Structure formats: structure tokens, C-alpha cells
Amino acid sequence: MVVEIEILFIQPFIKPEIRSAFFKLMYSYFSKIAFFDTYLAFQQLAAVTPRRHSIKIFDERFENINFNERCDIVGITFPTGFAPRAYEIADEFRRRGKTVVLGGPHVSILPEEAKQHADSVVIGEAELIWPQLLKDYENGGLKPFYKQEIPVSAELIPPARRDITAKYCKPVARVQATRGCPIGCEFCGVPVIEGRYLRKRPIENVIEEIKSIPQRFLIFSDASLTIDPSYTKSLFQEMKGLGKKFSCFGNTDVLGRDDEFLKLAKEAGCILWYVGFESVSQEVIDKLGKKTNVVKEYASVVEKIHEYKMAVSGSFIFGFDEDPKDLSDRTVKVMNEINLDLAEINVLTPFPGTPLFERLEREGRITIKDWFHYREGQHGTEVVFEPKNMSREELYDHYDTAFRKWFYGLSSIKRISKSIKIGFYPSLYVALANTFHI
DSSP: OOOOOEEEEEEOOOOOOOOOHHHHHHHHHHTTTSOBOSOHHHHHHHHTSOTTSEEEEEETTTSOOOTTOOOSEEEEEOOGGGHHHHHHHHHHHHHTTOEEEEESHHHHHOHHHHHTTOSEEEESOOTTHHHHHHHHHHTTOOOSEEEOOSOOOGGGOOOOOGGGGTTTOOSEEEEOSEEOOSSOOTTOSHHHHHOSSOEEOOHHHHHHHHHHOOOSEEEEOSSOSSSSHHHHHHHHHHHTTSOOEEEEEEOHHHHTTOHHHHHHHHHHTEEEEEEEEEOSOHHHHHHHTOTTOOGGGHHHHHHHHHHTTOEEEEEEEEOOTTOOTTHHHHHHHHHHHTTOSEEEEEEOOOOTTSHHHHHHHHTTOBOOOOGGGOOTTOTTOOOOBOOSSSOHHHHHHHHHHHHHHHHSTTHHHHHHHHHGGGOHHHHHHHHHHHHHTO
16 A cells, blocks of 8 residues: 655754844844755755655744644754754644654754654664655554664765755755765764765766756855865866856865865855864864864965955854963954954854763763753854853853954954955855854
């Protein structure tokens, strides 16, 4: 007997705290027209779902959830910071008699916690698990836990099925060429979830997927496209002439030295590199083990990328044990001196499963385990651990001060004006991101 399962995917979201009335108004408008596309994970799961089953999606960034929506299975995936909201949604659907399946980064680390709110939990990557889970549901034998024991082979990572999110039709689509990261920074969850081994999709598969994407603008979801420069150069070579504009993540060692790499990136359509500078203290960098970073070379890295008419967004983290006392002033000074176009400033967050979480837990320094406050990248979230050389309040003050110095006042206008010289598309992105903090 052939069974049609009605599947409802949910992307939970918690709106960021915005104090300014003007920015609240702009956020309410801008978030409806210019956010990135929905989680790539749902689109990849849709690709391995038998076509006889129907799929709908609710993305809370753009619309309210209809808890009366007709469905058999509700699938929810989420990072740690959205766990409380995801559990609320799951509990409400279960009260209405729906079967709830939870998965994603947080669930994979804390499956027993998630199981309290779900009929079934998926641990790890789901592309191979999901079809079997659907078969088990059809046969009335849904298991409480499904676990992917080994990473999914790169050849089996499917091209995303984007029709399920067509109703949102956002300008920037997500695409993925690789999974995993061998660098292994203490605070990073990517090696925990995706593994320390870099898996590279066949380039022809990536190119065919890119060709099928209607949006002109893309963001690569890969942890870094500079881990294997030879692979990425071949990818960029094949992307020439596709007419796409894209942004992606990379490390300073390659971006500061490899002119051929940067030339190919520009020719392929790259307009912006996200770079994890992490800290302006070399002592911090050395303790992290991030061998790609040399603080005294930050300025030359940015200059080199600018030479090839691409913008740079640098990320910095406040809260490391070796952070200097003048943390906020020193960081903003360096950010300006190296001529960053964009920046992301975060409080160090010990996400469950990371070596950082395990160390701080052993040391008794984690003070808050309400996952609501584990939303890295959203201004206003709390410091959830006890810093080593300053109080939690002092650390947050450093973060808040740097955030305001960087984003507010004339500094954003100056950066936007400077970016004009690197070209229309990079400067357009810089203007939008500096204005709306995206």
C-alpha cells in the first residue's frame, strides 16, 4: 500500500532585541524582503523525500505558524539559541496529535533533552536517515532515535530542492560545496557536527545545482572555502560565466597570499569574504590554535582582498581568557585600522558539544543554561559564563561598547563611502549590511 505523508517543516525564529524605534520599523520592513533563504537543511531533506509525499514549510522569520495546518509529520531543526522556541512549537503540535521529529545541531548534541519534546529524534546528518524514517512511519514502526554513525559521503549530499521555499523567494540563496573543518577551534561547533575531515562535493554536482538556482545572489554555507584551495580554484573556474554574485567564508592564510585564488574568486562572481579574525590579540589566537591567523598580517589580508575588488566582513569574539583589559577600544581601533568593510562582534558562547563548553563546565564557569541566551550574533544576548579576568558585566560592557562604536554614528557612513571604490555589488552589500546589521 502506497502512503502519502503530509510533511510540515518548521524553521523557528526569535526576533532580535532592537531598542531604536527607527531600526525596529526598518527591521520589520527589511526582514520581509532581504533575508537569506530558509535553512538549506530543509531543502536538502526535501531532495531525498519521495515525491509522493507532500511538503510545506513555515519560516517564522516571515510568517506566523498555523498550528491547525493539515499534516502528519512536523519536522523542526534548529541551533541551540532557538531550542526554547522550537520546543514550544513541538509541544503545541504534539498536543494536537501530530508526530514531531526534531533534528539539527542542538538535537544531535543533546538528543535526550530533545526527545522530551518529540516522537523521534535524528542525531547527525539526516540525508540517509530521513528516507528510512519516512518508511518506518508508513509501516507504523517509527523509532525514538535515528543516528547517522559516519559522515554522509560528499557524493551523496543532494542538490537542494528549492521549490518548497518558493513562496518566500528571497534574493540570496544558500548553496554548499563542502562539509567539515579540520582546524578545530575550541569554540566552534562545525567540527563537532560536520566532522574534522573536509568532504568535497563533486564540482560538477555543485555547478549543476548553481545553474538551477533562480536567484542571482548566493552565499556558500561552507565553514571555509580556503581549506582546500585547489578544489576551490577548480570550482571558481567552472563558475565563470554563470552570472552569479556570491559571498563565502575564508581564512587569512590563503586570502592574504594567493593571488591566483583571489583572481579566480573575483572572476567567478565573489563580492565578499567573511573572515574569522576572532581576536586582535596574538596570545588569544595562539591559545585557540588557529594557525591560519597572524594578527600583524590582518591589514595586509584586507588590503589584498580589496585589490581584487571584493569586500571583507571580519568576525571578532569577546570573552577569551587572555583578552586584554582594553578589549573594546583595542578591537575597534584595529577594525578601523585594517579598513574592514563589515564586522560581526560576538560574545564568546560555549555551545553544547564544543571543547569550550566541556572545559568551562569542568571548571564550573558556566552560569546560565537557558538556551535562549545562546544566540550568537544577536545583540542583547547575555554572557552565559564567568570570564577569567573580568566580571560578566564588564565583558558585556566591552561587547556593547564595541558594537555601538562600530555600528552607530558616522562610522558606518564612512565605511559605506570607502566601499564605493571596490565596485557596485560589494558596496551595495556593504551599505545594506552596515545599515541593517545583517
